[in-house]
Each structure stands twice: as structure tokens, then as C-alpha cells.
Amino acid sequence: MVEFADLDDLKIASRLMTRHCLGIAATGGGKSNFLNLILKQQMMRGGGAIHIDGKNSKEAIIEFLSLAKQHNRWQDVRIINIDDPNFSNTYNPLIRGDGDELTSRVMQLLPDAGGSGAFFRSQAGRGMRAIAGILKSIDKPYNFGDLNVLMSNEAAMRHLLRIAPPTKEAKDFQIFMDQMMATDPRTGEKALNTQKLQHTFGDLAGRLHSYYVGKAGRVLNSYSPEIDLYDAVRNNLLIYVALPMLSKNEIAVDFAKFFVSDLRTAIGQIQNDDYKPAPTYLVLMDEFSSYAMPSLAPVFEQARSSNICMFPFIQTYSSLTDKGRGLGDDFAAKIFGNTWNKISFLLQEPESCEMMSKTAGETLKENVSESISENLSFQAGDDDASVLRTGSRGRGHSKSISQQYSAIVRPEDFRTLNDGEAIYIGRSEVLKLQVPLVHLNVEDKEIDMPRFRMPARSGLGIAEMYDSLGGEIKK
Ligand SMILES: Nc1ncnc2c1ncn2[C@@H]1O[C@H](COP(=O)(O)OP(=O)(O)O)[C@@H](O)[C@H]1O
Numbered sequence: 001m002v003e004f005a006d007l008d009d010l011k012i013a014s015r016l017m018t019r020h021c022l023g024i025a026a027t028g029g030g031k032s033n034f035l036n037l038i039l040k041q042q043m044m045r046g047g048g049a050i051h052i053d054g055k056n057s058k059e060a061i062i063e064f065l066s067l068a069k070q071h072n073r074w075q076d077v078r079i080i081n082i083d084d085p086n087f088s089n090t091y092n093p094l095i096r097g098d099g100d101e102l103t104s105r106v107m108q109l110l111p112d113a114g115g116s117g118a119f120f121r122s123q124a125g126r127g128m129r130a131i132a133g134i135l136k137s138i139d140k141p142y143n144f145g146d147l148n149v150l151m152s153n154e155a156a157m158r159h160l161l162r163i164a165p166p167t168k169e170a171k172d173f174q175i176f177m178d179q180m181m182a183t184d185p186r187t188g189e190k191a192l193n194t195q196k197l198q199h200t201f202g203d204l205a206g207r208l209h210s211y212y213v214g215k216a217g218r219v220l221n222s223y224s225p226e227i228d229l230y231d232a233v234r235n236n237l238l239i240y241v242a243l244p245m246l247s248k249n250e251i252a253v254d255f256a257k258f259f260v261s262d263l264r265t266a267i268g269q270i271q272n273d274d275y276k277p278a279p280t281y282l283v284l285m286d287e288f289s290s291y292a293m294p295s296l297a298p299v300f301e302q303a304r305s306s307n308i309c310m311f312p313f314i315q316t317y318s319s320l321t322d323k324g325r326g327l328g329d330d331f332a333a334k335i336f337g338n339t340w341n342k343i344s345f346l347l348q349e350p351e352s353c354e355m356m357s358k359t360a361g362e363t364l365k366e367n368v369s370e371s372i373s374e375n376l377s378f379q380a381g382d383d384d385a386s387v388l389r390t391g392s393r394g395r396g397h398s399k400s401i402s403q404q405y406s407a408i409v410r411p412e413d414f415r416t417l418n419d420g421e422a423i424y425i426g427r428s429e430v431l432k433l434q435v436p437l438v439h440l441n442v443e444d445k446e447i448d449m450p451r452f453r454m455p456a457r458s459g460l461g462i463a464e465m466y467d468s469l470g471g472e473i474k475k
């Protein structure tokens with residue numbers, strides 16, 4: 001077993017944060033405390049961070065704000081809380097990205113399905129691509145409501161064609177629309193075939209609608225939102241994302257997918273700008289496996305060159321290989337391979353213990369047993385008795401070396417970690433750590449967060465003009 005490392009807390013953090021990191025922890029081992037420690041130090045050094053937190057509680061938001069206050073960073077905090085718009089800044093994940101990126105972002109709402117499901121999914125994808133294309137050419141911000149209406153309302157679609165510049169995208173959209181038309185046998189007129197449209201988009205329009213209404217809707221549909229991830233990274237902002245994983249799992253997971261997909265686009269733009277955040281920007285992703293997607297792997301392969309540290313947390317190794325979530329061995333290998341620092345808290349399940357033990361590696365232990373024997377015998381010389389002549393000489397040497405590999409950290413060592421104990425596995429060292437307990441001096445009882453009145457920006461506004469059932473709303 002490795003010995004406890006005598007490291008002061010600052011040293012752990014800066015070492016951890018130079019490359020991508022992976023945290024693995026079952027509940028109760030001290031993960032939340034560790035995250036607070038990392039965030040505290042990141043705030044102290046003026047750095048920015050995104051913290052996607054799988055637990056969604058008022059206390060956790062207050063803690064994050066208190067931590068920021070303690071380090072004079074309150075004004076840098078932004079909060080995304082799709083469960084409570086009263087304690088959330090506004091954020092619109094449909095603003096950044098080209099047509100393809102937005103198409104794949106939206107298509108994440110439809111799970112990969114086999115058989116006929118795959119056919120309908122590709123139909124919906126084609127339709128969404130046509131919409132995303134023409135919307136890009138119009139270049140106005142839009143929201144979930146706009147998309148929903150554009151998937152169900154002929155007048156809204158025609159409106160789009162009227163305001164779009166005559167580009168290839170507009171033509172593609174026209175072609176798509178024509179495919180959705182049918183000739184009415186009685187009148188001989190062409191009209192939108194609503195059944196066809198419904199078949200094409202299936203669930204998608206309805207799903208998008210659920211992000212336009214209700215509490216999540218109030219957070220996610222602004223044309224000039226308070227939060228933009230590209231600006232957040234460039235300005236070292238501190239973004240707290242509350243995911244209601246327990247109460248609203250499906251919405252939380254889908255929202256997290258939107259968020260990380262938008263983040264991927266923002267990171268791409270930052271790399272294109274050749275801008276590097278200083279200090280390294282930190283992206284802490286709790287419950288990573290539940291919203292991870294294969295398209296995130298390249299971020300792990302590239303983001304380190306851009307001073308953005310991806311730091312996912314998982315509960316078990318196998319959650320990264322889950323084919324039901326579109327992941328697999330290949331994805332897990334990429335995440336493991338591209339995270340240079342790994343930190344493990346208490347683990348419970350044997351496969352993860354084995355995997356982490358393997359990751360920590362082995363040392364070669366040599367057992368040497370050696371025996372040396374020597375004997376000499378002398379004979380009297382023939383000529384001169386005073387001269388001794390060596391008669392025989394024998395020397396024996398036996399050395400047996402047995403080499404044995406043994407684990408630096410045994411699987412069971414991960415199962416017996418105590419509160420706040422962790423095993424750090426870096427590229428060239430393995431250390432056992434005792435993470436210091438962070439004392440949060442939380443004084444506030446209520447959430448006190450920065451708000452901004454953003455300059456109004458005109459958006460597409462189609463959801464306001466048309467309803468999703470085909471009518472036109474008079475304004
Ligand atoms: N570094 C530490 N030193 C001592 N106790 C700790 C430490 N970290 C956590 N604990 C204790 O362990 C318990 C669980 O910690 P927490 O960080 O909430 O775990 P997790 O997020 O993994 O469920 C808490 O009651 C906390 O007081």
C-alpha cells in the first residue's frame with residue numbers, strides 16, 4: 001500500500017489541474033468536500049470554473065455562492081437551475097454552433113433506436129438539418145419554442161422562407177417542405193400533410209416543447225441570455241449548474257447533454273481564437289456517465305492544449321462503457337487514456353476497484369538470494385618448499401533472483417478508504433492523500449446571486465407569432 005503523501009492542499013490542486021482529470025467515487029467517501037476544496041482554490045487563484053452538480057439543492061447553491069463570496073468572486077457567479085427560474089440566470093443552449101452542431105445537439109433528444117426507429121430518427125434528423133440550415137442563414141437567435149412551431153406549422157414554415165436570404169439553405173428547406181406536402185384530392189391544392197410531418201419529427205417536436213414551457217422554459221428561451229459559455233470561459237466566470245437528477249432525471253440528463261454539447265462548441269471557438277484561459281479553466285462534471293456522449297471524446301483529446309481542464313466524476317468504471325447510453329469500451333478507453341490525473345475515493349464495486357488497481361500499476365519486486373562459496377587448497381612446491389603453489393581453486397556462486405510483480409495499490413485498498421482519503425494516480429506517481437476538510441462559513445439562509453438585465457435582442461420570434469397547431473397568432 002502506498003504511504004500517505006505529505007502534501008499541502010495547494011500543491012495537490014495545481015498538480016491536478018494541469019491536465020484533464022478523472023474522479024471516481026461511490027457516495028459517501030468525501031467527493032463533495034473534495035470538489036469544494038478544488039473550487040475554493042480555483043476561486044482563490046482567480047480562475048474560472050463550471051461545476052455541473054448532480055445534486056440539486058438550495059443548500060448546495062448557497063454553499064457555492066458563499067465560497068465565491070469568501071474569495072471576492074461573488075460577482076463572477078452564474079447559476080443555471082432549470083428547476084427554479086427564480087434562482088437561475090438565463091441560458092439558451094441553441095445560440096452557438098453551426099447547422100450541423102445544432103442538429104446533433106437537438107437530435108440527442110431522440111435516443112438511438114434500432115430497426116424502424118432508426119429510420120424515423122434519420123427522417124427527423126434530415127428535417128432538423130433543413131431547419132437548422134435555414135435558421136443559420138437568417139442569423140437570428142431562436143429558442144425551443146421556435147423549433148417546436150417550425151416542426152408543426154405550415155404558416156410558420158412559409159414565414160421562414162419569406163425572411164430567409166436566397167441561399168442554398170433556403171432552397172434545401174424549400175425541398176424539405178415540398179416533401180411534406182400532399183395534394184388534397186378534393187381541392188387539388190397542395191397543402192402540408194400534418195400526418196407526414198408528425199411521422200417525420202415524431203417525438204422530437206413534443207420534446208422540444210417541454211423545454212419551452214414550465215420552469216425549464218423560463219430559464220432556457222431568452223434571445224439575450226445572461227449566460228454564454230464562450231464568454232464565461234473567456235472571463236473566468238464561475239458557473240454552477242444544478243441538475244435535478246433525482247427528481248427529474250430525464251429532463252436533467254437531456255439538459256446536461258445540451259449543455260455539454262454547447263460547451264464543446266464554445267471550446268472549439270476558443271481554440272480557433274487561439275485564446276488560452278489563465279489560469280486553466282476548470283470543468284467539473286458530476287454524474288458524468290449519465291450525460292456523456294461519444295462526441296465528447298475529442299474534447300478530452302484536444303482541450304488540454306487550450307488550458308481547459310475537463311474533470312469528470314463517475315461512480316463506477318462500467319458506467320463509462322454502457323452501450324445503452326451510446327457509450328462503450330472505446331469511449332471508456334479514450335476517457336481513461338486522456339485523463340492524466342485520476343483520483344479515487346472510496347469505491348464499492350469490485351470491477352472499479354480492479355480497474356483502478358490496474359491503472360495505478362505494478363511494481364517489480366526482486367527477491368534475491370545469494371550464496372558465495374570459495375575454497376583454495378595449497379600444495380607444496382616441487383622446487384622450493386617456501387613457494388606455495390595453488391593446487392586447486394574452487395569458487396561457487398549461486399544467486400537466485402525471483403521477480404514478482406505486485407500491485408502498487410491492491411483492489412481491496414480502494415474499498416477500505418476512509419472519509420476524505422483518496423488515492424491519486426498521476427503519470428509518474430501514486431499517492432495516498434488525506435483531503436483536508438473544507439470549512440464553509442455559510443452565513444446566508446437565502447440565495448443571493450448576481451442578476452443582469454441584458455440588452456434586448458430581437459430573435460426569430462416565431463413561437464410568439466404562430467401556435468404549434470397550425471394557426472397564426474395575431475399580434
Ligand atoms: N477530508 C475529509 N476529512 C474528514 N471527513 C470528511 C472529509 N471529507 C468528507 N468527510 C466527511 O464524510 C462525509 C461525506 O462527505 P461528502 O464530501 O459529502 O461525501 P460524498 O460527496 O462522496 O458523498 C461528510 O459527513 C464529511 O464530514
Ligand SMILES: [Mg+2]
Binds near residue numbers: 028031032
Ligand atoms: Mg456528495
